[in-house]
Amino acid sequence: MNYLDISKDLWASYGVHKDKVYVVHNSTDTDILFSQKEKILKESPLLPSRRYILHIGRLVKWKRVDLLIDAFNLFSHKYQDVCLLIIGDGPEYKTLKQMSVDLGLSDKVIFIGAVYDSFQLGQYMTESSIYVLAGMGGLSINDAMAYGLPIICSRADGTETYLVKENYNGLFFKEGDKVDLASKIEQLLIDDSKRKMMGENSLKIIKEKENVNVVSRNYWNAFNQIYGKVTQIYK
Incomplete structure (x- = not known):
């Protein structure tokens, strides 16, 4: 989880797949x-x-x-x-x-x-x-x-x-x-x-874009995506 838009490319340079990097801004x-x-x-x-x-x-x-x-x-x-x-x-x-x-x-x-x-x-x-x-x-x-x-x-x-x-x-x-x-x-x-x-x-x-409700929703979506991938692996 990162709050910088460039984080996907940044972590990719260290070998982390972009699908494993989630961008959620701070608020x-x-x-x-x-x-x-x-x-x-x-x-x-x-x-x-x-x-x-x-x-x-x-x-x-x-x-x-x-x-x-x-x-x-x-x-x-x-x-x-x-x-x-x-x-x-x-x-x-x-x-x-x-x-x-x-x-x-x-x-x-x-x-x-x-x-x-x-x-x-x-x-x-x-x-x-x-x-x-x-x-x-x-x-x-x-x-x-x-x-x-x-x-x-x-x-x-x-x-x-x-x-x-x-x-x-x-x-x-x-x-x-x-x-x-x-x-x-x-x-x-x-x-x-x-x-x-x-x-x-x-x-x-x-x-409209950078408030606590949007940030919370983005965290929720990220956790749901991660949880879904984890349960698929264990299944």
């Missing part, structure tokens, strides 16, 4: 997210009314939050109402916070710290405009899409390729390139209609 519990979202929309905002570029994840080097701050520094002076919102904790926390101070961004880069409550995370996502993943990621893209956010990321471990479609619900930037990342973020900041359209498409992908 958070989107039913809970959608239920919480309805309640969140009735709550008072947690943040002042601004445009927030959001990152959620553990603050470790391979998440490349330093690259995101560097990219933000290239254009932040142009937009008085734009802030970078960083949610998470980890060994890079102090370094990244000092980096924002050294760049003169302490009033525009907001460090929330670790948030484990899914309802509160949902509030931050609801109040944000763009979700950016500058390095390796996880299920945070799924969650951000469930809250209708456009996604900006690089090509990383492969999970992003079945979630993010170029110019449909997000943009890919060249890995490690802060100038290209800054350019992609600005594209969405200055184009409200494009940003809104991409956010709506993110939500559509989650509702």
Whole structure:
């Protein structure tokens, strides 16, 4: 069982027959997210009314939050109402916070710290405009899409390729390139209609293709196929 679309070819290169490899994408519990979202929309905002570029994840080097701050520094002076919102904790926390101070961004880069409550995370996502993943990621893209956010990321471990479609619900930037990342973020900041359209498409992908019900059904189908083959062998 694998969650990458390339896994059949990958395992085949090791001599595993493709019929023995099942691809099932990963998902958070989107039913809970959608239920919480309805309640969140009735709550008072947690943040002042601004445009927030959001990152959620553990603050470790391979998440490349330093690259995101560097990219933000290239254009932040142009937009008085734009802030970078960083949610998470980890060994890079102090370094990244000092980096924002050294760049003169302490009033525009907001460090929330670790948030484990899914309802509160949902509030931050609801109040944000763009979700950016500058390095390796996880299920945070799924969650951000469930809250209708456009996604900006690089090509990383492969999970992003079945979630993010170029110019449909997000943009890919060249890995490690802060100038290209800054350019992609600005594209969405200055184009409200494009940003809104991409956010709506993110939500559509989650509702129709990449949700907990589809994933569960695919696991069920795979197990049934495997079980059928096993019983045939023993018969």
